[in-house]
Amino acid sequence: AQGYLSVDRSDGDFFPTLRVAQLGDWVAAALLGSEAILPALEKLRDETGETVTLTMASGLEMRCLRAFIGVHPISLQVEEGISFPMMGTAIGTAYLAALAGDERARTFQMWRKQGASESEAEHLANLVAESQASGIASAYDAVLPDTGAIAMAVRSPLKTGDPIMVVAVAGLSSRIHAREAECTAIMRATMAEWSV
16 A cells, blocks of 8 residues: 555566665665666656656556656656556556567456457557557546656666566646657657666
8 A cells, every 4th residue: 555565466476666665775776677767767857847757567557666756836746656557548558569469468358358348449559559669658638637648668778577667757738748759859868878
């Protein structure tokens, strides 16, 4: 409930979130292979002015591992440990686009078993294909009214086989939409520096 552990609902496995890093610096290195992503996320927040999150999949949800709140008077407030839907969100779309085809198909199948319609699945498949082509996903008013997000999947440059994580820049829909190209360019450049 406090966000220190995340559970994969498909198989019941538990793993620590980056919130545990407040109790010890070893967690960021264990999950990411390096703590270098944390300053990169902070830099991304500073350069965009918007809230920046790092999330990881947990079943059909995306769990917030780390959040750097935006500097604008009205910024998206996100608590570490909170979960967002995978389906239909920018972070979920970016995650699905980064999955191997068979794993993505299994995830879609789990979602369909929970009652998703054929048209919803087709729409999401199109969004995932667009994200695969661009490396970026965006969504507006998907979870919260007047909130937009731009997201991209990342992996640690230092560790192979690590789980896919998603970095997102989020804030007021009008502000994010007006600056989507700018925020996307900043995100690409910042995350490229981290992955070198």
